[in-house]
Amino acid sequence: MQRDIKKELESYQEEKVVLSAHHESKFQEKLFAELHQEKPKKNTFNWLSIAASIVLLVSISLQFYTNSNIEEDPKIETKEITLGTISPEFNTIETYYTNSINLEISQLDLSDENKDLVDGYLLKIAELTKEYKSLTKELNTKGVNDATIDALIRNLQLRLQLLQRLKKQLKQLKNLNTKQNETQII
Template identity: 45%
Template sequence: MAQDLRDLLRNEQNDSHKKMNDGHESRFLKKLDDALPEESSIKKRYSVLQLAASIIVLLGLAYGAYMFFQPEENIGNKVVNNNPDSIQEDQLKSLGDISPDLKKVEDYYLANINLELSKIKQTKENKELFDGYVLRLAELNQEYKRLTVELTENGPNELTVSALIDNLKLRLNLLYRLKEQLNDLNASEDSKKIS
């Protein structure tokens, strides 16, 4: 069974000079064209995708250029202003918009502030003391509104959140002091009536 490789190569060279049948190549190419899909549909799909990608890139660049050259004060058709009255109440962010835990803190302080205000009874004797505290509370309330405007415009940061919580604490402490002073005032008046 062993054959000499040299003999095989010589026989192969003699057989390679044989010609193919007439039309063999054309029949092969026809069968190949029938079996493979046309390249033109693939090219059409790629050209449509390239056109769509180009349009998206151009729109993105146009929007980026528009935002870059837009003045800083005019963002999203809203003129930024430091006046707390210029931003509508429904647009203002509160501590509750930042996180649920801060919402609980804010609700706790606001509920206690309203509760203490409802407990205080104003009389002729304590009117002057009461009005002084109410003025201070109004100042703190205005400062709280200014801080919420800052929170809305600049976004949440540690200083603004701390200042808002401190403002609530200060208002509640102020009401506790007012309540204590009113109790002391009432106690001194009661002692005057008894003696």
């Protein structure tokens, strides 16, 4: 149902609207009142800006508080010196030996037959670990020196050698038990 707009506009006649005599003056009075009416001022700070300000103040005060406590607190120690923190080379050495020691421990073949042997070696290794910690404390108190560094490295080497010797003895014990079982079967 399409209609031609041109024809509609040609036949359109405006309606005559009669306005009251004071219509224009009433309109101007309303417009003037609307323009000059006091509007309530909006609060320039909405709740987000207030919250952001509070968060900013709290974070700044915490920053100053923690910085002042660090400077004033004599109990806070500096970073502990270990063999690995002295130089990258010593870090490589320490990492190599500790990883090797942990690998050897994880590869131990434990059983009831070799429990006493393993416990004896692990006690020696625990003593060496305790000595390593005391040497690290000495490094922190007396400072870095060649004798302490050599002692730390020798300690790591000795622990690794003990574990390798234990592994070798466990292998020999296993072979011996296998041979005894074979002779008993025959």
